[in-house]
Amino acid sequence: MQLICGANGGNMDRRKFILGSTSALTGGLLLPGIVSSAVAQDLPAGAVASGILDALPGKRPLIKRSFRPPNYETPVSYFREAFTPNDAFYVRWHTGVPDIALADWRLHIAGPGVKSEREFTHDSLRRKFKTVEVAAVNQCSGNRRGLFNPHVAGVQWGFGAMGNAVWGGVRLKDVLEDAGVTASALEVVGNGADAPTLTGPDFVKSLPMWKALDPDTLIAFEMNGEPLPKWNGAPARLVAPGWTATYWIKALVDLTVTDKPFDGFWMKTAYRVPKGMFGASGFESQDTEQNSPITAIKLNSLVVDPAPGAVLERGRRIEVLGIAWDGGSGIRNVEVSLDGGKTWRDAKLQRDLGRYSWRQWRYAIKPEGAGAMTLMARAHARDGSTQTDTLVHNPAGYHHNVVQKVDYHVA
Amino acid sequence: MSHKDAVRNAITSVVLSASIATAAADETSIRLTEGPGLTQVQASCSMCHSLDYILMNSPFQDKAAWEKTVNKMVKVMGAPMTADDVTAVVAYLDSHYGKVAPTAP
Secondary structure, eight states: OHHHHSOSOSSSOHHHHHHOSHHHHHTTOOTTTTOOHHHHHHSOHHHHHHOOEEOOTTSOOEEEEETTTTEEEOOGGGGGSSSOOGGGSOEEOSSOOOOOOGGGOEEEEESTTBSSOEEEEHHHHHHHSOEEEEEEEEEOTTTTGGGOSSOOSSOOOOSOSEEEEEEEEEEHHHHHHHHOBOTTOOEEEEEESOOOSSSSOOOEEEEEHHHHTSTTOEEEEEETTEEOOGGGTSSOEEEOTTBOGGGSOSSEEEEEEESSOOOOHHHHTSSEEETTTTSOOSOGGGOOSSEEEOOBOOOEEEEEESOTTOEEOTTOOEEEEEEEEOSSSOEEEEEEESSTTSSOEEOEEOOOOOTTSOEEEEEEEOOOSSEEEEEEEEEEETTSOBOBSSOOOOTTOOOOOBOEEEEEEEO | OOHHHHHHHHHHHHHHHHHHHHHTOOGGGOOOOOOTTHHHHHHHHTTTSOTHHHHHTTTSBOHHHHHHHHHHHHHTTOOOOOHHHHHHHHHHHHHHHBOOOOOOO
């Protein structure tokens, strides 16, 4: 028991946390992997079979999608906490994972878009610039790709290629302004210490100047008050709140401010959505006639507890716990339907932890009739957007934010 | 001990043993189906990534989709594969991890 449940951190009982509540106990806790049966029905069969629980050093057992590079998904049960514990936070790499001692770490800033080059150590950066914190969801662009129908190739993520954390570090804006941004500056190109195995393209991403200069965009060293785990980008990573995690360059070592659109493979070819399918990208210098870079996270919600497939006790009142988030406009309300979408009632939103954080919600139910029961949940954002009823299929498997239908059994 | 506690304890021990059993797993535990082309798959694909990428991406890719994937590995990622390697690997992936035809209603 202590091995799994007695560890540090978090603000709730780990035992309850791992086991789930009533749902997990009566629902036969879905093993292995604490993967819900609903996800198993939707993922490719091969992804279900190979998605075992496995613990990277320093991490709790997570759902292994691939060993090398390490791609590990957070089981949904961990989302019962407002902030995802660092040792349960998902892991996503395109290449090998750099291991850089803090004392050896350097950040180099250069390019035609700055007046003078800069190089910082961890100490010099921390001493020179103010430390700030931002609560934000970090979500992989391909989160829920595995649920696409028809399936598309790629890492077959379920619901857990995301997490919510408080990110601590210095503002990218302060650092860029120290180097002096020129009038011709167009994009800020971030590169990490990771490198491809063969001759493939290095994983390098750019941000438009407005996003790079947003006061909430950080060079972060900390996550939930602790140094970043190497799996999540130590010693430093970019934090681009509201945008998908592809821009949150891990093991960041180099920033180049360009006066031309950066045309590396991971910008020009990968991480693209068909033009107009999901609205304006907000990244005009990277838009083409055909497509746009994936940028802001789409409004979404998730039922966390009871887990799909749980057996609920007839006549017993329970609270359904869920989360909702978007790209930063904030959650206006979350509605729940118990009659297949005919009528909807508002869930109770929990504390607002910031516009880039997810928002927890609760909804009390008292199942009366025995048998199958379906709960639907949909969020509405402050910017007027809502979730989609049917999947907006796209070649790379991005932005799955279909209104969730969760099946329970009442007995 | 109440019934619920008993259930809880039983589940805990299963979770615990499942975690321990899998905590030591690594990519050598991956088993692909034997067949012509497996040697080339192991030699080429595992230079850069573990072979669970193949399992994970099955069985929904037809031969053309696997061909596209393998060509991307050669042209974009720099996999040093000969034309014969590509042919063998694509044939293997299609035979063992290719799209399963939907069953007739």
